[in-house]
Amino acid sequence: MYIDKDLCQSCLDCLPVCPMGAIMLKDKEVIIDYEMCVECGVCRRFRICPEDAIKQVEEIPYPRIIRAVFSDPLVTHESTGIGGRGTEEMKTNDVTNNFTLGKIGFSVELGRPGVGAYLSDLDKVARKVTSMGVIFAEENPVIPLIADRKTGALRPEILKEKVLSAIVEFLVPEEDALDFIDELKKFMNEELETVATMSVISRADQNGDSEFLKKLKDHGETPYPNGKVNIGMAIV
Amino acid sequence: MTHTLNRRGLSEDRTHDEIVILCMAQQKQKTQKQEALKEITRTILKYKPDNIMSAPLGANEEAIIAMSVGAGIITAVFNNNEDVRNVVAEIKSKKLGVSMVLSGLFEDVRGICAANNMQEHTYHISLGIFGRTDKLPDDKTMEITTQCGHALISPHLVNDIVKKIKKGKMTGAEGARLLIKPCVCGVGNPKRIETILDEMAKSE
Ligand code: SF4
Ligand code: SF4
Numbered sequence: 001m002y003i004d005k006d007l008c009q010s011c012l013d014c015l016p017v018c019p020m021g022a023i024m025l026k027d028k029e030v031i032i033d034y035e036m037c038v039e040c041g042v043c044r045r046f047r048i049c050p051e052d053a054i055k056q057v058e059e060i061p062y063p064r065i066i067r068a069v070f071s072d073p074l075v076t077h078e079s080t081g082i083g084g085r086g087t088e089e090m091k092t093n094d095v096t097n098n099f100t101l102g103k104i105g106f107s108v109e110l111g112r113p114g115v116g117a118y119l120s121d122l123d124k125v126a127r128k129v130t131s132m133g134v135i136f137a138e139e140n141p142v143i144p145l146i147a148d149r150k151t152g153a154l155r156p157e158i159l160k161e162k163v164l165s166a167i168v169e170f171l172v173p174e175e176d177a178l179d180f181i182d183e184l185k186k187f188m189n190e191e192l193e194t195v196a197t198m199s200v201i202s203r204a205d206q207n208g209d210s211e212f213l214k215k216l217k218d219h220g221e222t223p224y225p226n227g228k229v230n231i232g233m234a235i236v
Numbered sequence: 237m238t239h240t241l242n243r244r245g246l247s248e249d250r251t252h253d254e255i256v257i258l259c260m261a262q263q264k265q266k267t268q269k270q271e272a273l274k275e276i277t278r279t280i281l282k283y284k285p286d287n288i289m290s291a292p293l294g295a296n297e298e299a300i301i302a303m304s305v306g307a308g309i310i311t312a313v314f315n316n317n318e319d320v321r322n323v324v325a326e327i328k329s330k331k332l333g334v335s336m337v338l339s340g341l342f343e344d345v346r347g348i349c350a351a352n353n354m355q356e357h358t359y360h361i362s363l364g365i366f367g368r369t370d371k372l373p374d375d376k377t378m379e380i381t382t383q384c385g386h387a388l389i390s391p392h393l394v395n396d397i398v399k400k401i402k403k404g405k406m407t408g409a410e411g412a413r414l415l416i417k418p419c420v421c422g423v424g425n426p427k428r429i430e431t432i433l434d435e436m437a438k439s440e
Pocket of ligand 1: 036
């Protein structure tokens with residue numbers, strides 16, 4: 001994204017709308033910092049500029065296009081090898097049964113909320129969880145970015161790209177899940193240059209309770225009181 | 237809405253808080269579930285949600301239905317548990333075979349399921365935020381920015397709006413309408429945002 005200097009009247013209205021704070025006044029000119037911008041498209045969608053001075057280049061080149069694919073929910077691009085935006089995770093689990101009793105799904109989302117993430121951090125997480133022997137969710141858009149499945153290393157040319165968020169999703173046997181949480185928390189707190197949310201997916205038991213939620217609390221975790229629940233509506 | 241589960245500011249002592257509804261046709265069934273999606277979206281619209289997918293882009297009811305059918309998904313926010321209970325009951329009675337996820341307090345979801353003789357199938361639980369938490373905005377700002385799962389609500393805009401409310405240049409309701417605009421999934425809750433903005437304007 002860039003600002004057309006000839007059209008811009010420096011009204012400053014667009015500055016606060018950027019979630020990354022990339023629109024700024026520099027030497028009396030309003031500019032978009034090329035490095036800070038994650039190409040999320042919010043500034044244009046807001047239609048806040050009275051002069052229509054916020055412009056997008058005709059085609060964002062690779063690897064920068066990765067920024068848009070991971071930051072703008074309305075963009076997909078074939079040059080990245082990424083078909084969709086994310087997985088259905090537990091949203092359709094009453095149809096797919098991808099998450100069964102005895103297995104725990106994990107999502108680690110980098111950069112959210114409000115901080116953004118360089119893919120070098122995603123590379124660290126992908127390597128770490130690969131070394132821990134997890135089963136990746138194959139439909140996740142991060143998967144095509146992994147160049148080496150043995151180590152989890154990402155394509156080297158994308159590591160300096162910055163995105164609003166990127167999610168790594170994988171499955172872990174339930175008996176290993178609590179240790180896994182401890183190890184991953186320590187790793188994230190020590191190694192990441194950004195923030196990450198961690199969440200877990202657990203199949204409900206026969207009464208509709210989650211045994212794993214109880215185990216988490218007994219383990220000393222403080223899960224949020226709110227979350228997502230698939231209520232089995234597809235089972236008719 | 238992958239990460240509506242990371243919404244902040246919901247509390248166990250305040251049940252009957254907001255609920256986000258998501259209905260999604262499984263990818264392989266998308267084509268055959270078009271009529272079902274239409275029916276579901278019409279049902280949700282009948283109960284007048286506080287926000288719904290693509291409404292922030294200015295879509296009218298017809299366009300919302302068309303978009304939900306095209307995407308195989310519909311998302312909406314309610315601030316009234318009773319309405320959600322009724323939406324669930326109606327959709328259940330139609331036996332459409334489309335998945336539904338409720339995002340809100342687990343206790344509220346339990347009540348809605350019980351009232352409809354249903355049971356939780358799968359849970360998605362947030363363990364919190366890790367890593368460089370020193371880079372996060374303050375808690376109140378995050379109660380607003382985490383309402384967009386794609387992180388498109390700018391914390392700078394929240395601050396800007398709070399300043400305008402304090403100066404009497406904007407109302408909380410106007411600020412909320414502006415803040416839900418970038419969230420195309422329509423899961424930003426204008427009522428809750430208005431309350432938070434007013435609290436922020438008073439306390440700062
Ligand atoms: S595209 Fe997004 S990150 Fe870039 S300037 Fe616009 S709002 Fe900011
Ligand atoms: S809103 Fe438009 S005219 Fe105003 S500062 Fe931004 S780009 Fe310039």
